[in-house]
Amino acid sequence: MSQNPRVAWRQSTLRITRVHPPYRAPYDQHTIRHAPAHDPVRARAVVDELSTVATVAEELGTALRRDLDHPRHVGDLDQVAVGCWGDIVQISDPAFGEDGILSTNLDAAFDAQVKAHPEARITAVCEMCSAEAYGKYLAHVPGQPRLSADGWDDQDVTGDPAQLLRAVGVGPGDPGGDYLGTDQDEPFIGVEYLDLLACGLHSDYVRENLMVSVFKVTRTEDVQDAIDDVWREE
Secondary structure, three states, X not given: OOOOOEEOOOEEEEEEEEEOOOOOOOOOOOHHHHOOOEOHHHHHHHHHOOOXXXXXXXXXXXXXXXXXXXXXXXXXXXXXXXXXXXXEEEEEOHHHOOOOOOOOHHHHHHHHHXXXXXXXXXXXXXXXXXXXXXXXXXXXXXXXXXXXXXXXXXXXXXXXXXXXHHHOOOOOOOOOHHHHOOOOOOOOOOHHHHHHHOOOOOOOOOOOOOEEEEEEEEOOHHHHHHHHHHHEOO
């Protein structure tokens, strides 16, 4: 058996993003360079409070967000990255991985973030790709019903995507305004939609200089069991 086994998934995006008031205009590929500098001290406080983390074993330093890699070996599953850029916090954690059957770590982590920070706009994303692709998307906008969408080829959407966009000020002529159409019986939650709620920071930009802190962590038994179920190859 390999001493450094590969994981079962070929690609993934696993992150929770919090946008705290006052809410600014979304970043794009040009304005992202003006984002506030990363705060490593705050990042340490964020990782200490995560429901998916038992303890922080080691601070591995900082890295460019755009250089973060998909977990390729079992040892990578113990690494969590946190970016703190002014009023925006973003958490990337392999424990958020799901396959539509096993693990509800993303839901639990999202609910914990909403409970702790009800004033923030919060999005949670799990995109897992191997031979097929699975996605789960959760969103909280203060004063609005929770939105959730998940599925393999199709999405099962609970909540009103258009209602959340109206609540954050998106109008018919704005980017993403097509989501406001009353004839959209089967809305699809994708990158553009998530960027509207997450201040443009669901996406990575080629020339961005956003830094994150990377931590090696330990897990509780139930979180570790869920990680093993979802990620380990047979």
